Amino acid sequence: MNILIGMEVDWIRPSSKAFIEDLLAEFPLELFVGSVHHVHCVPIDYSTALFDEARDISGGSNEKLFEDYFDLQYEMLVALRPPVVGHFDLIRLKSDDPDTNFASMEGVRRRISRNLAFITEYGGVLELNSAALRKGLKEPYPNGVISKEFLALGGNFTISDDSHGVDQVGSHYRELLRFAKEVGILQITYLEKGSSNRDPRFPNVTSKTTTLSLLESHPFFA
Template identity: 60%
Template sequence: MSTDGEDLYPEEIEAAQTEAGLVKLFDDYWDEAVRLREKYKSQINILIGFECEWIRSSSCGLVETALNKHKFDFFMGSIHHVHSVPIDFDHELYWKARAISGGSDEALFEDFFDEQYDMLQALKPLIVGHFDLIRLKSDDPERSFTDMENVWRKINRNLEFIASYGGILELNSSSFRKGMSEPYPKVEICQVSLYSGRPPNRTS
């Protein structure tokens, strides 16, 4: 989300959503989470966190603002955009991002993991969300990353950096609802993460 609302998703625009409205929704989420944590504190320890949206380098300031405004227990860093274009909303936007990268899925994958690396370096999120989301709208979502030398090198670079500061990967099953046979991240990525001693965190 940017200060002028240029990064609203098409569905948010259609719903006449505004940046101010999203900020209020975020604040309401915090207030309700705190209320529930207090109400059920004798029964369960509720951790309060949020997923940050990294779109460009200025996203860092927005995340820092959120962290300064409320006392969160953790946050999850994720990438849904490349070249500031959504890559998981529909094929048309994915193709737009791919064209900017040079026209191939492989080139877009490289750019995705480079932007992810920028996010990791800037924020060092405890949890890294849907690590390989970029494959969702690609021509072959089942394709092995190991077949793409430069892409695979960047994946390993990112995993090594996550391990270096103690981060973990979210294991997300939403890919199954979208027709894929493996979760985010793919097994081949999980195996590298496990080898580094940083097993993925299981979430649905």
């Protein structure tokens, strides 16, 4: 059975780097997902009240908070180079407009483009996360504009339900695959056991791809 053991790491502050690296050194993990759930050490996806608190610290505007979020994400990307990048635009979940595509926010868009380019450069995989759909958003993480930009850079995607319980396993996957097809994603990346030099930290894990059409033919989607 091809089961990989990994963890999701949360970048909260610069000192997170040493803590995460200690965990990776201590335990024989085979992958990790790099994520950001806090800005100014305040959770931004737990409640509207906490989102508002983080926004106040950023100066009171959604745009500045979004900029701070993507700057923190970039800090995480450079420090850790996570094999999988989790829920790229999670910051929009508790915002006033959770379905925003950031189009009118030039500083935010620059930061998004910078982060996507860096992920592509080091070979990271971007998570298509269906939890956004489960929580009522119109598009998964990342949204369609961001997904198309990453695709144009030659970036690779994987899929995730971000399940926090057995009842959420595979949740909204049909909608997720429809979204992927609409965006123009033709293949999905997945990891499995096998020798690879893709990431020297995980020499026993290899990266493979399957086509979207083949994935749709799986009995799960029947």
